[in-house]
Amino acid sequence: MKKIPLLSYIFFTVLCSIITQAHAAIKSIDEFTTQMNHFPGYYSFFYDTQNGKVYLKVDKFEQQFLLQQSLPYGIGSNDIGLDRGQLGNTHLVQFERFGDKVMLRAVNTYYRANTSNKAEQQSIKEAFASSILAGFKVVAEDKATALIDYTPYLLSDVHGVSRKLAARKQGNFSLDESRSAVYMNRSKAFVKNTELEAVLTFKGTKPGEFVRQVSVDPYALTVHMHHSLIQLPDDNYTPRKFNPQSGFWSIEHKDYAAPLGDSMYVRYIPRHRLTKKDSSLPISEPVKPIVYYLDPGVPEPVKSALLEGGKWWNDAFTAAGYKNAFIVKVLPSSADPMDIRYNVIQWVHRATRGWSYGSSVIDPRTGEILKGHVTLGSLRVRQDILIAEALAAPYLKGNEVAKNLQAMALDRIRQLSAHEIGHTLGIAHNFAASVGDRASVMDYPHPLLSFNEQGKLDVTRGYATGMGVWDTQVIKYGYSDFTNQDESAELAAILKENKAKGLEFISDSDARAKGGAHPTAHLWDNGTNPSQELLRVLDVRKKALSQFGINNIKTGDSLSQLEEKLVPLYLFHRFQVEAAVKLIAGVDYEYETRGDSPVKGAQVVNKKTQQEAVNAIFATLKPSNLLLPESVLSLIPPKAYGESKSRESIVGRTGLTLDAMALPEVAVQHSLSLLLNAQRLNRLAQQQARSNDFYSLDELLEELYGQVFNASSPNTMTGKITQRVQFLTAKAMADIVASDSASPEVQAQLRYYLVKLSEDFNQNSMLSHTSTGESAFKQYLAEQVNQFLIKGQWPNNFKVLPIPPGSPI
Ligand SMILES: [Zn+2]
Numbered sequence: 127m128k129k130i131p132l133l134s135y136i137f138f139t140v141l142c143s144i145i146t147q148a149h150a151a152i153k154s155i156d157e158f159t160t161q162m163n164h165f166p167g168y169y170s171f172f173y174d175t176q177n178g179k180v181y182l183k184v185d186k187f188e189q190q191f192l193l194q195q196s197l198p199y200g201i202g203s204n205d206i207g208l209d210r211g212q213l214g215n216t217h218l219v220q221f222e223r224f225g226d227k228v229m230l231r232a233v234n235t236y237y238r239a240n241t242s243n244k245a246e247q248q249s250i251k252e253a254f255a256s257s258i259l260a261g262f263k264v265v266a267e268d269k270a271t272a273l274i275d276y277t278p279y280l281l282s283d284v285h286g287v288s289r290k291l292a293a294r295k296q297g298n299f300s301l302d303e304s305r306s307a308v309y310m311n312r313s314k315a316f317v318k319n320t321e322l323e324a325v326l327t328f329k330g331t332k333p334g335e336f337v338r339q340v341s342v343d344p345y346a347l348t349v350h351m352h353h354s355l356i357q358l359p360d361d362n363y364t365p366r367k368f369n370p371q372s373g374f375w376s377i378e379h380k381d382y383a384a385p386l387g388d389s390m391y392v393r394y395i396p397r398h399r400l401t402k403k404d405s406s407l408p409i410s411e412p413v414k415p416i417v418y419y420l421d422p423g424v425p426e427p428v429k430s431a432l433l434e435g436g437k438w439w440n441d442a443f444t445a446a447g448y449k450n451a452f453i454v455k456v457l458p459s460s461a462d463p464m465d466i467r468y469n470v471i472q473w474v475h476r477a478t479r480g481w482s483y484g485s486s487v488i489d490p491r492t493g494e495i496l497k498g499h500v501t502l503g504s505l506r507v508r509q510d511i512l513i514a515e516a517l518a519a520p521y522l523k524g525n526e527v528a529k530n531l532q533a534m535a536l537d538r539i540r541q542l543s544a545h546e547i548g549h550t551l552g553i554a555h556n557f558a559a560s561v562g563d564r565a566s567v568m569d570y571p572h573p574l575l576s577f578n579e580q581g582k583l584d585v586t587r588g589y590a591t592g593m594g595v596w597d598t599q600v601i602k603y604g605y606s607d608f609t610n611q612d613e614s615a616e617l618a619a620i621l622k623e624n625k626a627k628g629l630e631f632i633s634d635s636d637a638r639a640k641g642g643a644h645p646t647a648h649l650w651d652n653g654t655n656p657s658q659e660l661l662r663v664l665d666v667r668k669k670a671l672s673q674f675g676i677n678n679i680k681t682g683d684s685l686s687q688l689e690e691k692l693v694p695l696y697l698f699h700r701f702q703v704e705a706a707v708k709l710i711a712g713v714d715y716e717y718e719t720r721g722d723s724p725v726k727g728a729q730v731v732n733k734k735t736q737q738e739a740v741n742a743i744f745a746t747l748k749p750s751n752l753l754l755p756e757s758v759l760s761l762i763p764p765k766a767y768g769e770s771k772s773r774e775s776i777v778g779r780t781g782l783t784l785d786a787m788a789l790p791e792v793a794v795q796h797s798l799s800l801l802l803n804a805q806r807l808n809r810l811a812q813q814q815a816r817s818n819d820f821y822s823l824d825e826l827l828e829e830l831y832g833q834v835f836n837a838s839s840p841n842t843m844t845g846k847i848t849q850r851v852q853f854l855t856a857k858a859m860a861d862i863v864a865s866d867s868a869s870p871e872v873q874a875q876l877r878y879y880l881v882k883l884s885e886d887f888n889q890n891s892m893l894s895h896t897s898t899g900e901s902a903f904k905q906y907l908a909e910q911v912n913q914f915l916i917k918g919q920w921p922n923n924f925k926v927l928p929i930p931p932g933s934p935i
Pocket residue numbers: 545546549555
């Protein structure tokens with residue numbers, strides 16, 4: 127027998143082992159997974175307990191499905207914005223095979239060619255980039271089925287936690303694999319969806335204050351990330367056309383196959399699938415109702431309130447011809463809230479109060495909502511109680527929160543539940559609803575409070591209950607079953623009906639802007655006449671301020687806590703200021719489309735209405751409305767030992783003690799920043815030039831100058847506030863002159879008044895006044911203005927105090 131030399135033997139052995147490994151790489155799936163747990167479902171997966179790995183069986187190539195990513199366990203900071211249950215990206219994806227690799231490609235759904243011409247469709251595919259989200263190695267295979275190691279992708283930062291932390295300046299964080307793993311408790315496979323979850327730890331350096339505020343160890347943040355692989359719904363869903371007046375959001379794509387002369391933008395409304403069992407009946411049960419599940423972790427009495435508020439929607443669906451189409455119940459403890467099959471309402475805790483929101487998983491092809499996911503911030507209910515306490519001074523005897531105050535806060539929670547669910551039904555904000563007798567839960571409501579004849583706070587009308595007229599109409603548009611009917615005609619009829627009912631719809635971009643012009647679209651407002659309501663609110667505030675004191679806190683609470691109660695009371699009028707100011711240089715319009723009837727266009731708000739608004743805003747600059755009662759100033763001490771200021775406290779310039787001028791300053795600045803908004807002033811100047819019938823910039827500036835700068839300022843608190851108003855007004859005018867957003871004509875007019883002010887105050891300071899303080903101030907302001915006029919820049923020795931946060935309430 128021929129002896130094999132040692133070297134050759136080693137070579138032969140190595141070669142054999144390479145061949146064996148090559149064979150190992152193409153093991154059959156059964157062979158490869160013998161020791162693993164099998165989870166059969168839409169995409170079946172295997173779990174390798176020994177190595178903590180998840181293998182996905184890819185038996186569908188080039189077949190589209192939805193990949194939804196989410197964050198089941200969050201960070202808990204409103205400022206960072208990584209909340210428990212937050213939905214991430216929804217991608218239309220497909221697996222593709224490239225040799226020994228499998229790729230997961232996200233399809234570009236915005237640019238399309240809606241045609242049967244394959245070449246035309248291909249030209250779009252090639253023109254706009256798709257995104258390959260992940261590449262996988264094939265570890266085993268059967269004929270057309272590949273087994274891939276999904277673990278690295280599952281353990282990656284698909285939700286963009288590191289990016290978000292960096293963007294919020296909260297430190298440099300990256301994934302630590304050694305502290306990350308597949309989370310099998312929430313990894314399951316079902317017939318139409320496969321759910322996979324991981325525990326991920328981010329290690330970081332230089333953690334920011336928000337991270338420090340909420341973490342155990344600010345250098346290690348552990349969260350969960352979830353992947354839902356979802357089978358596409360069947361083709362029996364019909365998208366519904368978007369109309370800007372419908373009250374719905376729009377899901378848009380651009381169609382490059384649209385006929386020349388037609389719009390390329392295709393817009394659908396997002397909505398759940400809902401059809402009648404019998405469409406010939408005026409009222410019918412649905413084929414399948416829309417069911418929402420409430421977080422079982424909500425405590426009473428909030429839980430019942432959330433359930434009740436959610437159920438209001440069923441009334442709207444009833445009006446749209448359904449019976450029992452909308453159901454709300456508590457989520458069974460065994461169910462996973464991130465599971466795509468459940469519409470959920472989650473009660474989410476954060477370190478500080480913040481926004482609630484309603485998100486949805488939407489099929490990007492059609493706008494069909496597959497899952498509604500409501501996030502309700504748990505601190506909201508406490509804010510309403512705080513406002514009520516601040517106004518009612520309720521603790522005369524016991525420490526119990528008065529039943530009626532708590533009832534009002536729960537009314538708000540009902541409405542909040544309905545509001546956020548509304549978003550997940552596809553519905554947008556309608557900020558023009560409150561003027562129409564609180565016509566929608568999709569507006570932002572402000573507590574409607576007054577004092578009764580006995581001097582007690584009346585909260586009975588605090589918040590509305592039930593669906594508004596607008597909500598009912600919106601549901602009719604989005605969810606009516608028009609089988610065997612002319613859908614376009616029926617939808618047009620609903621919009622016509624809205625007009626006949628006097629309903630308006632104006633949403634975020636028009637209502638939120640500081641320079642907004644719409645006379646009825648406001649956030650957190652009440653009443654049909656914003657100016658009258660502002661004056662009424664100022665009265666309520668004055669009454670509450672006069673009785674503010676020891677009864678605003680419970681027995682045993684430190685006196686210094688009165689500070690945080692005082693803030694929402696003192697600034698109780700802030701949102702109504704925003705409402706009234708929009709009448710000034712206001713323009714009335716709707717999201718009109720051309721039809722049969724005459725159009726409204728863009729109508730300037732009439733002069734009398736604008737003048738009323740100016741008067742109401744000027745009331746917020748009057749020292750009598752700004753002065754804090756001596757009884758309040760002499761009651762609130764610096765923070766008690768063991769307690770500290772929060773973001774809801776007052777920032778001042780008097781060290782530890784309460785700054786009596788701080789709240790007046792921030793309130794005045796708030797009004798001025800809205801009144802002397804560059805866009806508003808530019809508009810007013812143009813309106814003046816267009817017609818003498820309109821209110822004018824000349825009038826506004828003349829009246830403002832008269833009220834603010836002709837007032838005397840003796841050495842009293844009223845006098846000091848007068849001076850502060852004068853200072854802030856002069857500076858606000860200078861800021862507009864120096865800004866690049868005011869038109870040159872407007873800048874010229876404001877500069878004219880600054881010159882006049884400098885001259886007037888300079889001369890006036892020579893006259894004898896009751897106090898040298900008054901002369902000194904006039905001389906000082908004249909100098910400051912003068913310096914600005916020379917240098918074009920306000921002297922750098924004054925910074926306006928920050929206003930404590932207001933919304934959400
Ligand atoms: Zn909202």
